[in-house]
Amino acid sequence: MFVDRKDAGEKLSMVLERFKDENPIVLAIPRGGIVTAYETIKKFQLQWDLIITRKIGLPHNKEIAIGAISLDGTYLLNEEYIDMLNISQEYIKKEIFDQTEEIKRRLNKYKRNENFPHVRDKTVILIDDGIATGFTIKVAIMSIKKHNAKKIILAVPVAPQETISLLEKIVDEVICLFIPDIFYAVGSYYKSFEQTMDEEVFNIVRELDNV
Numbered sequence: 001m002f003v004d005r006k007d008a009g010e011k012l013s014m015v016l017e018r019f020k021d022e023n024p025i026v027l028a029i030p031r032g033g034i035v036t037a038y039e040t041i042k043k044f045q046l047q048w049d050l051i052i053t054r055k056i057g058l059p060h061n062k063e064i065a066i067g068a069i070s071l072d073g074t075y076l077l078n079e080e081y082i083d084m085l086n087i088s089q090e091y092i093k094k095e096i097f098d099q100t101e102e103i104k105r106r107l108n109k110y111k112r113n114e115n116f117p118h119v120r121d122k123t124v125i126l127i128d129d130g131i132a133t134g135f136t137i138k139v140a141i142m143s144i145k146k147h148n149a150k151k152i153i154l155a156v157p158v159a160p161q162e163t164i165s166l167l168e169k170i171v172d173e174v175i176c177l178f179i180p181d182i183f184y185a186v187g188s189y190y191k192s193f194e195q196t197m198d199e200e201v202f203n204i205v206r207e208l209d210n211v
Helices: 005-022 032-044 079-084 089-111 135-146 161-167 198-209
Strands: 025-028 047-050 053-058 061-070 075-077 123-127 151-158 173-178
Touching (some): 032 151, 053 135, 061 089, 135 151
């Protein structure tokens, strides 16, 4: 159990210290992931950036993912689900376009540019505040690989064993502080898991820009 994202981030930073001499870049997934990544970035004075992925949702229920997309256009689709529900290619194409535009809008809002992080030949530490199915984080990993990162370390406070096992196959190392026997929602392993607001992201970005 973690007190909040800050507490989880402090605990994660202790484990991540061993990578500091590799001159890694930390990629945080906003909003909650930047709060969790903050301590590692600040404590070890590491390069950092944001990476945003978005769900491609069902036509009448956007919360249910049938796919996911990253900034550079890398996407992942649940083809079986799409075929079963007879979802049109026109809808998929429009969702891919719309969600890519939303990613760009958010990046411009948070960091004033929409550039993909400079990961070529670098050790990348990808940090979020927790993982459930791993669908959106998988597409982030796929896009980082396309940009020729040397090594990818995925670091999260909590995730289910099934998801960890899947992600271990596509990154160099997964660091997860707590893998519960029975997984519920990510927020159930935090005493406080309030939604991270844009203002908090802005404040962290401004502070880290001045470190």
